[in-house]
Amino acid sequence: xxxxxxxxxxxxxxxxxxxxxxxxxxxxxxxxxxxxxxxxxxxxxxxxxxxxxxxxxxxxxxxxxxxxxxxxxxxxxxxxxxxxxxxxxxxxxxxxxxxxxxxxxxxxxxxxxxxxxxxxxxxxxxxxxxxxxxxxxxxxxxxxxxxxxxxxxxxxxxxxxxxxxxxxxxxxxxxxxxxxxxxxxxxxxxxxxxxxxxxxxxxxxxxxxxxxxxxxxxxxxxxxxxxxxxxxxxxxxxxxxxxxxxxxxxxxxxxxxxxxxxxxxxxxxxxxxx
Numbered sequence: 001x002x003x004x005x006x007x008x009x010x011x012x013x014x015x016x017x018x019x020x021x022x023x024x025x026x027x028x029x030x031x032x033x034x035x036x037x038x039x040x041x042x043x044x045x046x047x048x049x050x051x052x053x054x055x056x057x058x059x060x061x062x063x064x065x066x067x068x069x070x071x072x073x074x075x076x077x078x079x080x081x082x083x084x085x086x087x088x089x090x091x092x093x094x095x096x097x098x099x100x101x102x103x104x105x106x107x108x109x110x111x112x113x114x115x116x117x118x119x120x121x122x123x124x125x126x127x128x129x130x131x132x133x134x135x136x137x138x139x140x141x142x143x144x145x146x147x148x149x150x151x152x153x154x155x156x157x158x159x160x161x162x163x164x165x166x167x168x169x170x171x172x173x174x175x176x177x178x179x180x181x182x183x184x185x186x187x188x189x190x191x192x193x194x195x196x197x198x199x200x201x202x203x204x205x206x207x208x209x210x211x212x213x214x215x216x217x218x219x220x221x222x223x224x225x226x227x228x229x230x231x232x233x234x235x236x237x238x239x240x241x242x243x244x245x246x247x248x249x250x251x252x253x254x255x256x257x258x259x260x261x262x263x264x265x266x267x268x269x270x271x272x273x274x
Contacts, residue, residue: 053216055157055269057184059205059235061221062163062170063098064243066145067177069165070094071138076131077109083126084119086111095244099223101164101195102127128166135169136176142242148262149181155270160185160205162219162229164195184208196225199233206233218256220265227253238265 063069071091078088089097089109097108106123107115149159161183163170170188185205194200202219206212219230222243227250230237238257239250250258259265 056216057158059160059219064222069139080123080126144262151266162201163188197228202233
């Protein structure tokens, strides 16, 4: 009688050996794939480091960021309210009223029953000559601002201003209080131009640096409007906590950095550019 047991045993040996070889190959190729993935990840990381761009331009808001303008704005606005027969606003109320352009300042300061366009224009007629005459009575750069600009300028970084303050007022303040430094663009609110948070003002400032890209630009401001503006323009934002608005308001818009002092802006910008 034919005994197939030996043949079966041999076949089983061959089968076990084949499975063993197959498993070994799979383990080997998994190891190779893992090594390749790890190497590629390393190369990607190196590539990111190599393409990191230095900051070429910092665009600043004006009121509440570079300059403490609150008291002079409040004085001129309260004068205008008086001239229009309306009650004055407390100084602290101006923290939330400033930053959206003068017409919105007037709409916020006026009593609800008087917030029509005729009254807004009347307020403007009183405000601008009064404010222009007293624009620097109490306004000063925040402590550390000039030193921050000195440090950044020494590294070849360019500056611009993008404000919702009317153009004439923006230029007067920059010329009188920030004259130590050159700003490649000083942009305020102008007829026919959208105000922040529209990104057009940031894009206009960027056009002054040929070939610049969004990742080479930072926008600094003290309000939710500023954080939205930078985001809308696709640039990094720095929220400054010494201005008119709260840290919580700024943090809600996920800025690239929150600065508690001008020196912190210098430090983070220069460390990121190294």
